[in-house]
Amino acid sequence: MLIILSIGIVVAILAPFLVGSLRYSKNEIINFNLNPGIVLSLIPVGMFIFFFSQIPLISSGTIPFESYPWIESLSINLSFRLDGIGLLFSLMITGIGAGIVLYAGNYLNTHEDLGKFYCYLFLFMTAMIGVSVSDNFFAFFLFWELTSISSYLLIGFNHKEDKSRYSALQALLVTGGGGLALFAGFLLLYTTTGISSFSELSIYNGTLSNAVELSAMILFIIGISTKSAQMPFHFWLPAAMAAPTPVSAYLHSATMVKAGVFLAARLNPYFASVEYWSETLMIIGGTTMLIAALMGVTQTDLKRLLAYSTLSVLGMLITLIGMNSYESLTAFGIVVAAHTLYKATLFLVAGSVDHSVHTRDVTQLGALSRIMPFTTTAGALAALSMLGVIPFAGFLAKEFVYESATQFGYNTVLLVFLFFVTNSLLGAIALRTGIGVFWGKKNNISTEHAHESHWQIVVPPLVFGFLGIVLGIFTSGTTAFFNSVSNSLSRSTLLRELHLWHGFTLILLLSIITIVASYFIYTTISKKGTTPLELKFRLLPTALFGSFIEILFKVAGAVTKFFQNGKLRWYISITFLFAIILIGSSLPFSTNALTFTFPIHVTIYEWMLTAAIIVALVIVIQSNSRLTAIAAMGIVGYAIALFFVLYSAPDLALTQFTIETLTVVLFMFAIYKLPKNVTVPDRNTKLRDASIALSIGSIVTLSILFATGSPSVSELEVFYNTRSLVEAYGRNVVNVIIVDFRALDTLGEIIVLAVAALGIVALLQFSKGEQK
Amino acid sequence: MNSLILKTTVRFINKLLLLFSVFLLLRGHNEPGGGFVGGLVASTVFILYTLSEGYKEALAYLKVSPFSLIIVGLTTAILSALPSLFLGDAFMKAIWLETRIPIIGKFGTPFVFDLGVYFLVLGITLSIVLSLRKDSE
Structure with a gap:
């Protein structure tokens, strides 16, 4: 796995050069314009094939492990472990990643910074694989922070726009702050128990004091909620839609935001037995999934609709982990897989529409099915999966969610109701984004210049959309794999046969009612129109964050002015x-x-x-x-x-x-x-x-x-x-100390001197320039 | 400054001072001296030249830019720290040649390090002094 990660880093470094050479060396003889996206997508495809070939091994219960010493005295090692959930995430990251790389090659074809884009994207991909396979806490943290940083660079990719820069900073501060909490949590666990890896933690049997357990839990939950944008830290995710669409599809729906959920899953084997862990997750997740779905369904911007539905699904995943039951942990893996497939597709479809019609307003869009047949097909496939129509993966996911709710010991009615409302709203979002845009009535929008997108933009969503059906139909074949996923989430071994068709049960009835309710919500909204609900709910956290940043800058300015007044x-x-x-x-x-x-x-x-x-x-x-x-x-x-x-x-x-x-x-x-x-x-x-x-x-x-x-x-x-004389051959002790015994100090000093000299010269030049 | 006495003196004293700075550098390991003070003395040569002849003339007399001296010095110092790594020793561990070299005497990485310090100090002092002088002329 170290090899995979190294390849990722190397490709990230080389990508800008590749893009540059493909772009500017017009080969007159061959006259063949190779898009960098095609070349670069081979890398994640290769990685995907590697991870795919690991499925039989992991499904059989084997967990490959490799470890490289790094700072052993602090228990910091690069240790990697590929278990079920790690493999699921790696497959998603490389698979979706391949599509995104290909897609972006055309989507950002004319963008001057395409090279930088690929550099950041591969950095992110590597970091994300690192997160999925790291066993050591500190290696995990390293990759975790790298995802925050690369995400910052990607959100702020259009760095000439104020909004992009602000959103990027906001995302970095929120996820970075959460990262610090996570780090504190790791340190707390490490110093009190000596545990430095997830695998040790999951089989740890010693007892922690209540105070340690509670503080570690709070720190981890902050880390989880900030990264996965759970309430009240959700506000950065819709704002992050300022990123180019391939980035939104990749980072902010399919992979990075799931890192928080992933962390919750990683910690669950131990923390499930910790008091309040499950309850807290359920409360946070449940609130997020309901409110985000409510806020989402009223949006009018395609990307924002999808962003809120992503928030909602993340909340659902957190809730499923919190429920910590036999059924809910099985549901977890399937929801992750199904959601990744349909949501990435919908984002890519949204990008394709935006690229072609130059608007993302769903109240404007309509009747594009004839103009963009392939995009339409992809959108429809994804929407049906999200809606939960048989035989799509989304159907299976919803069945399992309902099953875990109905089988849950207490508060069954509340849970079922919660999931029902959320799913109906999500279904309505699916209809608005995947169906309404293409078959809905045509509004005052000029489709004169609209056209089907380039194949690089159309193929990835089509493939992901079809995979949604494939996963649904071949469900029973994936039993062993999904069992290995749910087994990574729990101490007990869960074995469960997966079938697409469960017979005529209460759950099937629920699924059908959900679809009907979704359709009802969709038609109501289409007829009456809506004003985005987000204003009321969004106001508080965003405003708080805004004033926090303002105060921070003011304090920093005052402190600087006081200490460095120029005299x-x-x-x-x-x-x-x-x-x-x-x-x-x-x-x-x-x-x-x-x-x-x-x-x-x-x-x-x-x-x-x-x-x-x-x-x-x-x-x-x-x-x-x-x-x-x-x-x-x-x-x-x-x-x-x-x-x-x-x-x-x-x-x-x-x-x-x-x-x-x-x-x-x-x-x-x-x-x-x-x-x-x-x-x-x-x-x-x-x-x-x-x-x-x-x-x-x-x-x-x-x-x-x-x-x-x-x-x-x-x-x-x-x-x-x-x-001095014996060992350093010098009679002048002062000089021997300077150049031999304490030469490292001297080296540091002369570096400081050199930097100071540069600073002085620069200042002198500067003041001269100012006078002119 | 236009002083005939200074100009004449500087012309004669310059080479001597430069020689003296090298002498300080070389004897540093056994007698008072070393790269730091050697570099300072060497920089006085060019400062005196600046005072007597002017900024541009001094820069021409120096032949290279002070910045490149800083770079050379820092690189030399850092390079002197590396050989021990290739021998499997700790970073910056001193390595000495067995045989003595004429004039320099015992030769080893600490001497190279000191040489780096010499050039760095010379470069730093001159870059500051000359850029200050540049404005006042």
């Missing part, structure tokens, strides 16, 4: 003040003794140097001219260098002399840019600056006194003195 004096004061507070507060706790030896013996040279320093300092403070002050500061520096000479530190003295000289020269050069005379500060400013200066001086002096009192100082001295 060097202020910067120095702030730096010194923090140093005083930090070092000063730690000094009283120092374990070293203050070393004072009285009487201090002071030679005549030292008195002279001290006197010179004091005189120079008085000049610096009193002077009204910068030039005088700088020269006087130079005297202070030279005197200190002489101190180094007196204390036999020739290396330091040498460096200090050169530095002082250069500093004065630098100041001289810089002085041209400054006003000639210093503005005389008032009394209060003087007092403030004096007290800061005196404090930092005393703090530095004190800390030196404390430091020299440490016994380790003399140990270090002995260490370096004895090793």
Whole structure:
């Protein structure tokens, strides 16, 4: 599996070059225009074939496992495990991915950033496969975050539009914030139990304290709800429809948003026994599926209709995991598969219509079946599956959902009712998006230029649509596979025969009534028209998010303005003040003794140097001219260098002399840019600056006194003195420390220096440009 | 600055200072000196030249841009850290040649590192000083 992931990353890196070379090297001899989408779609197809060939193995109960050490001391390994649910997701990601790559090759054919698009798309695909197969918590988290980042890039793909950028940022902040919660949850589990993988967790038998269990559960549920856009974090998903349609089809219906659901499924074997886990999931999922379906059915934009129905199905999946019953876990796998097939199709169909007619407003669209026969077929297939017509996969999914509701121990009536309403609304959405657009009455829209789309746009949805029937008809053949999926969700082994036809039961009756209700809702809406319901419901979370971002920016702006007001004096004061507070507060706790030896013996040279320093300092403070002050500061520096000479530190003295000289020269050069005379500060400013200066001086002096009192100082001295010549072949200990013993520090320092120099030069250039 | 005394002095002292900076670099491992101070002394050569002859002349005297000196220095320093990796040792572990080389003496990766520091310091000082000077001329 590491190979698959590596291939994905490599393709992501190479994709832009491929697109570039196919686009700009017009081969005159062959005169054959190869679309990059065709070439690149071979990669996911290959991956799909690999995963498909694993089906018999996984169905038989074997779970391939591979592990590569990474940071073993922290239990961070790249360990991969392909179990039923992982395989189901991998199949979806690569299968739908292949279609999307092909589709986008034509859909974005003329877009200048097609290369970047494929780069992001393959990054995302790799990340998503990583999420599906990772066993180690931290590897999982890595891929999880990578999906957020690549999704950010894809939503904001049309980065010249404000709306795209805002939606992308919103999605990143919500899912990224959830990612942090997830990470905290993993860390909590790891530090309290030492567990670092899902497989260990699913068979963990030890007990956790209630507090740990509850906090981990809350953190995980935040991660799940943000990623899978459950209420109240749902608002980013409809906004994410600003992305190009292939992205919406891939990320925001078929794969990424299911990552949260996937996480819930991964955690379920252990957390099902944790108090409130199942209940919380059911409440969150149930609320989301109902409200999202209600909000969705009233939409008029094709993509938004589909986005809300996706939200609703995600809620349904969360509810099914929460129910945690024999039937509901079986239903889970089938709903995931059926939904992916029909929803990806509907999105692609919506894109095809948009591409051809240039509108996505369902109240405008109609009677396209003659103009776009293939798109129509695909749309109809998907809609029938979503509606739950026999023999489509959607029918099977709905049967299982109803079955799990009717077999559920308590609140049966409520659950059945909830599922019934949701399914009816979803059916109505199916009719509006997949049927109404093509057979509904033609409205005031010009279809003069409308045309059937390119084969690259038509084939993927057609294939996915047909697969919906295939999956439905060959249900019994998939029994073993779907059992392996549901077995990954639970500790107990579930075996269940799948059949399309269950006989004339109550459930079948429910299914039929649902379809009738859907049709009724659809005709009512078509006749009377609607205003999108979302405004009332959407208002709160979106507005809250908006004001949160606003406040964040304001606070950040205020903090920056306070600390970085552009005055060097202020910067120095702030730096010194923090140093005083930090070092000063730690000094009283120092374990070293203050070393004072009285009487201090002071030679005549030292008195002279001290006197010179004091005189120079008085000049610096009193002077009204910068030039005088700088020269006087130079005297202070030279005197200190002489101190180094007196204390036999020739290396330091040498460096200090050169530095002082250069500093004065630098100041001289810089002085041209400054006003000639210093503005005389008032009394209060003087007092403030004096007290800061005196404090930092005393703090530095004190800390030196404390430091020299440490016994380790003399140990270090002995260490370096004895090793320097023997091990590093140098008699100059200072230099040996710099270039050998602590060379890594020096390397870091010189890198910082280089960056600082770049910054200084850039600033100087900048200010020059501004003056012009 | 147009001073005949300075110009004449600089002309004579420049080569000496440059030689002195190399001397500091080479003796660094055993006596006071090293790449850092060597680079600083070398930069004074060009700063003096800037003062006596002017910014453009100094840049011509230097022949390469200060930025390329920074790049050369940083690359040299980083390259000196790599050989140990190929020998299976830790990053930056010092490797010394057995035989002594004339003038340089004992030769090893720390010397290469110091050489990198020398060029980097020279490049940094000059890029700052020269870009400050550029404006005032």
